[in-house]
Amino acid sequence: MPGKVLIAYTSRRGTTEEIARAIGAELEAAGNTVTVADMKGIASIEGYGAVIIGSPVYLGQVEKAVHAFVARNRDGLLPVPVAAFAVGITPVNSPAAAVEEVLGNLRTALEPVKPVGITMFAGRLELSRLSFLERTMIGAMKILTGDFRDWDAIRAWARELQAVSRL
Numbered sequence: 001m002p003g004k005v006l007i008a009y010t011s012r013r014g015t016t017e018e019i020a021r022a023i024g025a026e027l028e029a030a031g032n033t034v035t036v037a038d039m040k041g042i043a044s045i046e047g048y049g050a051v052i053i054g055s056p057v058y059l060g061q062v063e064k065a066v067h068a069f070v071a072r073n074r075d076g077l078l079p080v081p082v083a084a085f086a087v088g089i090t091p092v093n094s095p096a097a098a099v100e101e102v103l104g105n106l107r108t109a110l111e112p113v114k115p116v117g118i119t120m121f122a123g124r125l126e127l128s129r130l131s132f133l134e135r136t137m138i139g140a141m142k143i144l145t146g147d148f149r150d151w152d153a154i155r156a157w158a159r160e161l162q163a164v165s166r167l
């Protein structure tokens, strides 16, 4: 059933924000009214029938902004369906167990909220967008760089959420 959906993201370099906007566009196409906003600036979640939370992963962790957003809006989040996605390079470079570990961290950040859907999307890691220090770190780790976002998978997850969670 279509409804009013909030997509609350945090993003250092726009990668997660663009994914949040693509999910929003898909849910709007399905008839929902969608607000996509940086979670740091969201004063209230009142009136939304569902909330989707998105965060990039840095050094294995989702952003502190997620913990803060959930703590701030705990009472409003508990009664509505909440879904969450992480964005990072782990799905590209690492075994499935590493993705599971990130999802475990995301679940912990959401507590006591129990998500109706949770996933990790491959993100974007481009050396030219990084600071000197980050470039040195990433270079030393010898991991693949590039834009690995799979827009079909992102849109499919949005449709799946709509179907399974009464979004």
Ligand SMILES: Cc1cc2nc3c(=O)[nH]c(=O)nc-3n(C[C@H](O)[C@H](O)[C@H](O)COP(=O)(O)O)c2cc1C
Pocket: 010, 011, 012, 013, 014, 015, 016, 017, 056, 057, 058, 059, 060, 061, 087, 088, 089, 090, 091, 122, 123, 124, 125, 126, 130, 134, 137, 138
């Ligand atoms: C210093 C640094 C550390 C990172 N650590 C991780 C990590 O531990 N796991 C992961 O999956 N991705 C990691 N990434 C990749 C980012 O999550 C990825 O670039 C993401 O798309 C960034 O999203 P954003 O532009 O929304 O901030 C790291 C990137 C940088 C620059």
